[in-house]
Amino acid sequence: MALVAGVEQQQAAPPRSGLGGLADLAGKDLEAVNAIILEHMQSEVDLIPQLAGHIIAAGGKRLRPMLTLASARLCNYRGRRHLPLAACVEFIHTATLLHDDVVDESDLRRGLATANALWGNKSSVLVGDFLFSRAFQLMVSDGSLEVLRILSDASAVIAEGEVLQLMTSNDTETTEDSYLRVISAKTAALFAAACRIGAVVAERPDAEELALDRYGRCFGIAFQLVDDVLDYSARQAELGKAIGDDFREGKITLPVVLAFARGNEAERRFWRRCLEDLEQEAPDLDRALDLMARHKALEDAMARAKLYGAQARTALHAFADSPARRALTEVVDFCVDRAY
């Protein structure tokens, strides 16, 4: 039961992980959400709470459920419905992560062994399905068809985005548009839904629902852009995290798209060999970093991230100033700034 204890520990001391005001704002609610998560990942089939506990306790920032909590607060919501719905958002996210790690054949996530590395791909696929079903059971208990529509639409879009990513994986001809389409679907759709349901439970007008949707969508795109930049960033290396994971897997992220598009024929041959043929040698990552620096690929990808971050902040102008609005603004800044 060490894994479950891991969740309880988190309940006692909600992770701060630099999310600043957002963690302060959501702190108390997040304890309740963690308790709901713990309760609903139980099953008589032992492997389910073991595996689910591993990934759920494995140090996730709980960013997405915190967005639901803060959005509900932003809308002056006074009830309790946002708590199980935030748990539901985390279950959908976790189910996606479990299937992602199977698809990416990943052994590590946030420095810990992945569930598929520990229990095998089969368990990860099936426990992912279980958590996804649990998410829908939680929504049904809430009883709002509007919430069910928002989250089932987001789930379909996420799955479409994952398939699209698989189809463009290792394809150096991927365009910036195609990359944006993938991250809008696989990452930003859940950010948007997580925020939007905060307005739905508070029964706010459509304009506020849509403003929160837009905030979440732009923030999600910025978040994924920064994540993809960090994989090649000296800043990440300074923090003691490995860089080059995406490179080794041949993932085509915006830094690669830009460096490839701006490179000469010899450089393109290099990218094709490393990322399409996955024939890599020790000095290749350094060469990739050099090419990205020469073509300002990381700089320009970060500029895109800042642009989306600014759009996210602007969307919040639909709301009056409040601690919740400040927290939601700050978390965008934090996310974009973590790359420096």
Added chain:
Amino acid sequence: MALVAGVEQQQAAPPRSGLGGLADLAGKDLEAVNAIILEHMQSEVDLIPQLAGHIIAAGGKRLRPMLTLASARLCNYRGRRHLPLAACVEFIHTATLLHDDVVDESDLRRGLATANALWGNKSSVLVGDFLFSRAFQLMVSDGSLEVLRILSDASAVIAEGEVLQLMTSNDTETTEDSYLRVISAKTAALFAAACRIGAVVAERPDAEELALDRYGRCFGIAFQLVDDVLDYSARQAELGKAIGDDFREGKITLPVVLAFARGNEAERRFWRRCLEDLEQEAPDLDRALDLMARHKALEDAMARAKLYGAQARTALHAFADSPARRALTEVVDFCVDRAY
């Protein structure tokens, strides 16, 4: 687009596959269901309709959606809601099959290459997720929280059953109770839900909902028992279908559970070598068949199937005689009789 054409072909001539009265009863409705399936498996991401079309068109009997259609008819339902809900049941079933084939590492399903064999495990996992999401989108469009509750509960139970099966796979000490628990969850839960929602759309009293739930559950158990017997049956061999697939995969089904429990120590060593260690030689399947014959394992497993079949038929006594009741009765008989 050949795959999509496959579905259209089926629309023109709905599969009979010996389901007799049920196929006649559901025929016209099933064309409408097939059209809904075709419409809702579309996506701008080409791989999704290709892969989904392959498995959906690959000769499934559409038994589960036909149960929804016939149950609605049994309840004198006159509307159209049963059509998208039947499609939704088929989507859940298909998503499960896609993930099942990944978990079982199957290359063939009904004599055709599996989706994972053709497109890889990754695509099967992700397209399964997509179809599962589509199922929930269809339910949300229907708008009944009761239907959503029934099918999200069933989905969670199915996933639990699949995990339990994985945990007991290759374990010759599996008990009959444990086997029944697995098939009740992984197979019978969806049969029960498929039937029950027929009563829900017709707004019938709880007693009728529960009678249809019971019918579906007992029929589902009988269906799976027969399926597991057929894998060792001369009848299946006569029909030109391969036997011994479960044996080669080390699946612990009731025929094995009974033969193992009734065997002596030497026989149990044989079962352990073949099914736990998966060390099999050419004559082993014949020896397995001999041991099953000696211990009346297939006979007794079929007796259990008949018992559940009879319980399914009895559950229908909650309804007056009608063509729908006769069709639902006959399909149980057909299913149990196909083993002879």
